[in-house]
Amino acid sequence: MQFQNSLEFARQLDAEDPLRKYRDEFHFPKVNGKQVIYFTGNSLGLQPKRTQKFVDEVMNDWAALAVEGHFHAEKPWWDYHEKLAAPLAMVVGARPEEVTVMNTLTVNLHLLMVSFYRPTAKRYKIICEEKAFPSDQYMFDSQLRFHGLDPNDALVELKKREGEHYWRTEDIIKKIEETGDELALVLIGGVNYYSGQVFDMQEITKAGKAVGAMVGWDLAHAVGNIELLLHDWGVDFAAWCSYKYMNSGPGNASGVFVNQRHLNKKDIQRFEGWWGTKKETRFLMKPEFEPMENADAWQISNAPILSVAPYLASLGMFEEVGMNALIDKRKKIVAYLEFILEEIDKEVDGTFEVITPPDRGCQLSVFLHGQGKPLFDYLMENGVITDWREPNVIRLAPAPFYCSYEDMYRFGQILKKGILKNT
Structure with a gap:
């Protein structure tokens, strides 16, 4: 599939997602009154409503x-x-x-x-x-x-x-x-x-x-x-x-x-x-x-x-x-996230590097060249819940049960603004 860095394309992927209904099965925190983009299921998963x-x-x-x-x-x-x-x-x-x-x-x-x-x-x-x-x-x-x-x-x-x-x-x-x-x-x-x-x-x-x-x-x-x-x-x-x-x-x-x-x-x-x-x-x-x-x-x-x-x-x-369906979406949504990162990296002149090898699960770890904690803080303040690891790595884990392709696109736009603001 040829990915596109556009809101319309992301929404198309969501419309075709067989797991899309499960997003509504979870409680999402809110920042500034808006539902967050949640990348820390590798630390603590969201609460299922049925719990x-x-x-x-x-x-x-x-x-x-x-x-x-x-x-x-x-x-x-x-x-x-x-x-x-x-x-x-x-x-x-x-x-x-x-x-x-x-x-x-x-x-x-x-x-x-x-x-x-x-x-x-x-x-x-x-x-x-x-x-x-x-x-x-x-x-x-x-x-x-x-x-x-x-x-x-x-x-x-x-x-x-x-x-x-x-x-x-x-x-x-x-x-x-x-x-x-x-x-x-x-x-x-x-x-x-x-x-x-x-x-x-x-x-x-x-x-x-x-x-x-x-x-x-x-x-x-x-x-x-x-x-x-x-x-x-x-x-x-x-x-x-x-x-x-x-x-x-x-x-x-x-x-x-x-x-x-x-x-x-x-x-x-x-x-x-x-x-x-x-x-x-x-x-x-x-x-x-x-x-x-x-x-x-x-x-x-x-x-x-x-x-x-x-x-x-x-x-x-x-x-x-079933695990097969979860793994299928995980592969696709992580690939789309990596594509978004590559596209944003082109627009901001090579600011970061994915250090996660091809043998991967949900998580992409991103090394932020020339960036520091202020970028992480900017993401958190703008509704992207992610994880910071020293010296300057953010971990992004789009869990297939509740993360959407639109989340990936919107994250890319927020990330670009944060990098431009902090450089």
């Missing part, structure tokens, strides 16, 4: 039934989280028994490390990407110190080539092969939060397994954004937050994937709690832990229903639309 109903159901059941809501609510609380397994499995390419919802992202990564990072005198190293998201960096360092290891020795950080903004798959595989039988775990962010690069998870997982390592993925920026086939790729485990592209609300419950080959095992190392024991005998209060035969065995406490309810509401939309 309120799901939360109200829980509140009303709590008021009317109190403790009996665990078993007698319309959606009983004691197995509420199980309703999320099938739709989440569709989103991440898993079997329903491989998926559960619990806690928050970094908590779950720590808990999964108990099972899947079992260092020995010889096999103890962890491979991750350099400058991983700080939570992951802190997790790695603290896990290694907990095991009496020195992060400076045991943590192998994958580096980009000099002068490049992204990692090359061949370099990652080479490092995995070099580390060899010293490698205990590969754990990388599936989509890099800063650049928006999508890693080749299939090939990296294959390489990690080939040298005998466990392979896990932090999918915070991947779930609901890109195609995932966790089961088919042979991934050992993964975890993700739900409040970015999954639109479940700030700080909300995290999802977990545990490959089928690790399920229904009593001898696997794991921190265990009441909600991970078999539901059939859970209320017999037996002293012996009998693990659930699915990923729920990693549950420790009963699910936070008021957190899980918005997640279930959002997943309803993913079921209705």
Whole structure:
């Protein structure tokens, strides 16, 4: 398709968009009385309007039934989280028994490390990407110190080539092969939060397994954004937050994937709690832990229903639309955004550079040559909600559920005015 930088063309794309009705399913903030252009679904997704109903159901059941809501609510609380397994499995390419919802992202990564990072005198190293998201960096360092290891020795950080903004798959595989039988775990962010690069998870997982390592993925920026086939790729485990592209609300419950080959095992190392024991005998209060035969065995406490309810509401939309349709629109709208950026860049004499490689999801990270925070401030003041990262990068993430092609065009016009004003 030959794109055009015009309002008429953008509106034509919107009229042809099979997902256009879902834009009205979300609440938008307003700036100066106008609905914003929202580019930060990679940080916090907008609230689906249907969420309120799901939360109200829980509140009303709590008021009317109190403790009996665990078993007698319309959606009983004691197995509420199980309703999320099938739709989440569709989103991440898993079997329903491989998926559960619990806690928050970094908590779950720590808990999964108990099972899947079992260092020995010889096999103890962890491979991750350099400058991983700080939570992951802190997790790695603290896990290694907990095991009496020195992060400076045991943590192998994958580096980009000099002068490049992204990692090359061949370099990652080479490092995995070099580390060899010293490698205990590969754990990388599936989509890099800063650049928006999508890693080749299939090939990296294959390489990690080939040298005998466990392979896990932090999918915070991947779930609901890109195609995932966790089961088919042979991934050992993964975890993700739900409040970015999954639109479940700030700080909300995290999802977990545990490959089928690790399920229904009593001898696997794991921190265990009441909600991970078999539901059939859970209320017999037996002293012996009998693990659930699915990923729920990693549950420790009963699910936070008021957190899980918005997640279930959002997943309803993913079921209705399907990941293929979301990915199709994501590819098209990101391509249109990149076209708009290129067109504006011509008009303002080469002010910025897209540093996100072709392997990408929703996000484009834009390096602002000669520009600084005043341009970001101008965008925010004029109704473009975007994200600033030092030293001078803005991250733009047009989520396909609620961003429009007209948003892309209007953003380009606002961006051009902001650059001209600040130069």
